[in-house]
Amino acid sequence: METDDYCIVDDSGDGGTKARTIQKGGNSADERDMRRMGKHQELRRNFKLVGIIGFITILQATWESTLLANYFGLLNGGTAGVIWCTIATWLFMLCMIASLAECASIAPTAGGQYHWVSEFAPPSLQKSLSYVVGWCCCLGWIAGIPACAFQLAGLVQEMVLLGYPDANIQQLWQQTLIVFLFILLTVGFNIFFAHHLPLMEGIILFLHFFAFFAFLLVLWIMPKTHQPAKEVFTTFYDGGGWGNIGLSCLVGLATPIWCFIGPDAGAHMSEELKDASLQLPRAMMWATCLNGIAGITMLITFCFCIDDLQDIVGPDASSYPIIQILYKVTNSYAATCLLGSFLVLLLFFSTITTIASASRSVWAFSRDGGLPYSSWICQVRPEWEIPVSALLVCLVASLILSAINFGSNVAFQAILSVSNAALIFSYIVSIICIRLKRLRGETLLPRRWSLGKFGGLINDLTLAFLVVGFVFSFFPAYPSVGDSTAAADFNWSILIFTVTCVVAMVYYTMGGKDKYIAPVSLVKEE
Template identity: 45%
Template sequence: MGFLEGVTANVKGSPAGEDVADPKMGTTQDKQDMWRVGRDQELNRNFRFLSVLGFTAVLMCTWEAVLFGSSYGLIDGGKGGMIYTYLGALAGFSFVILSMAEMASMAPTSGGQYHWVSEFAPPSSQAVLSYMTGWICVLGWHTGIAGCCYTVANMMVGIVAINYPDSYTYQPYHVTLIVIAVAMVAILFNTFLAQKLPMIEGIILIVHVFGFFGILIPLWVLSPTVPPSEVFGSIEDRGGWGNNGLSCLIGLIGPIYALIGPDSAVHMSEEIRDASRVLPLGMVWTLVLNGSTGFVMIVTLAFCVGDIDKVLASTTGFPFIQVFLNSTGSVPAATGMTIVIMVMQFCAAISNVATTSRQIYSFARDKGLPFSDFFATVNPTFTVPLNALCVSLVIVSLLSLINIGSSVAFNAIMSLGTAALLSSYIISISCVRLRRWRGQPLPPARWSMGKFTPICDTISIIVLLIIWVFCFFPLTNSAAPTDMNWAVAIYGAVIVGSMGYYMVRGHKSYKGPVTRVKVI
């Protein structure tokens, strides 16, 4: 099978890409895929390749995320370590994205990971593993929305801080109110403009690309010249771990935060035309586009950062804003460049909301949540799961209140989102790898890596396990409670809580998507 071309499967003698009468149903292959997983088509299939590429590229926001996540790399790795860590993360995570792209081609359904686990896990553990994976995804994507909105809010506060340094006094509730406002706008956007979302995502993709050059060129032109040896030869352990290698591994959370989220489009698959082919291609080309631009941006930042201690101590809240200010020497220029990043992160919040609502809708459709019938309802006016959108707003608003009491606790919740999504990747890819190892059949994939798939899956699992462990490490080697990463406690509470609910009540209603899957 061709690495990028895949294999086209015929359905009842018709080409897989042939259109059917009703545009809502997508292609003949889409209809066949929905029939195989035992679901009716309820959402409109109005996403195409370009809009899928825009959706995933903007949600991942890789070149933007390497900027506002640079504090991780600067503390644990320094200038050179930040670059090498990004390259290692990109190389390892590429295998993860390729593995998930092939699974998406096998079963393009809004359920994503929990559906794959239900279908591909050993029969004895299908229901419980699928149920746990579904809850982990709900946790991961809701913290993802909160993270996007929180980043937008902090950038807005940073802009005010550099423009009004003498008159503005930061208060935690400022960020909380902005987080709620940003989440509300993103959810209204996904309600009233939902049917225009594919077109808008294509436009945002253009802004994503041009914004990259809009930030890159001023930094190249205006920043002082630095010898390459000062950048590539510099690996520092500012976290106090006593070992540069360990410090860089802990700094992995920065680039992984910039690369995570390739499964976002999977949860939109029931709105993608010719999903089993377009979806994996969109994921792969997002890897190419975002991975390359992210690398160029992080190298540029390393050359422009200057004195790391001064940048990390900036009152702007983000090292990159101080770098913009130092490089341009102009508050208006730094403000304009930061606004570009802020707008793109807001667009990422819009994509995050869409993904989260579809994941809740799908999981509720399979009776995986309390009040499932309520959350699985598709609003006939807007053709979106409106109830799922509303509950997302409530959850994000409640999460944002934590920031009033402790910004450290809120940051722990943000790292929790990364750990949760990585967990869902580990479980789903492991189930497929076990099935291949046992020689058990899998659904045909129109996009496949062929004989390299088992190797790719194995490497993916190893990479994910390493990264997952370091997600729970704090940035610095400190025993102070304020410096600890409390994500592990929250993660454990969600796992225990979901399993407790499953044993008490969930097992009676949740049987998993596998009970509806038909064998071709």
């Protein structure tokens, strides 16, 4: 078999790996985990517990997302729908994150889901199934980059239009060029300032909580009136025209899922975290608990400030109503831009962390020969200690996905939906595999963070929710099938997802299976 298209790691067990691991900031537990998985420590372990909590917290940016991505939830569900769906989503997501955290404790590797599938799936499916999951995971994370950049571009445009309503900056090509700019800046930060990322995460984490209280106080104190609690918590709305409130709320799940998606980000950074098998599960749970409390509090506060829902989701409404709400309650352009700038800065660093996680996912999959040109993608130059080639792949792929916006103004919804769907698919397969081991009574590998006797129940609750979330990730905002505008309103994410899976299987069949090394084949028995 030729080895020029992937990176093989051979640990002779002579102590060399331990010396390299300790030198790169790890400890004996990290060295033991890497040796068991047959991996070589190539990245420096710069992160510790607080840093990785900050990384996951900032990437999810839950309270910021409840302000920036609430349009679809309000359109399909109204204030009551988006609030109750967000609370339910948070509780189910905690179950999901607990399930993934247990997997991460068993195998703390940058490969994340595809590695877990390779280890836990039935032997006959370990290679092919982990291969498809690897492609979907890479798609989900790469699609998350332009989705964040679209939010950044839209937020900047909205603030400009607030002060200059006649400004000509709303053309699709103008928005797309702004998206390109943000992608280039955030990828550049990951290449040239990567070693400062843990420090920056700590600083931005402080800003994350400082800005949270600033927004909360403004929205609590400055409005002249707030909506009655009964109206906020009981008024549902079917703005999409689905004809059923329950169905409309399920379609609106894209908003709360987007607010909590990406808890596996920490897993993809696990080879840069000290004492990963213990600290990573803790960080995943702490980050989502804190983000959930902050996000739900902010969402409820925001909904109390909505005087007329039609102004928020009507045909002439902005996709970023938070700017209009801030201007209305402060009556100051300067104050609105200052608060909006906080959102831009926080979302900018959320995009940076998304790129970091995406690049590590691509790098890890290439290390096992899962992508074309894997031997180049998986290269890590010793003097850089970061996967620059994988970052460049993320850059090019993000720009290509963003270019959809040149021809269609529904690009953001499609890219956001495909990011949700692809990541959810990888979570579903990973958790099914570990659930099957429990059903069969097979002994799970030793782990330092365990679900114990509640593992099966938590896995079942997670899978029930994820299947629903996966299906409704492909729904459009409006049921326009058969209408003349169907093509314009169609959610093209299902096409992107399907094409990716087909390409993955064709490449696998045409020779990829000979180059791909399933991670389980490198694992050493304990």
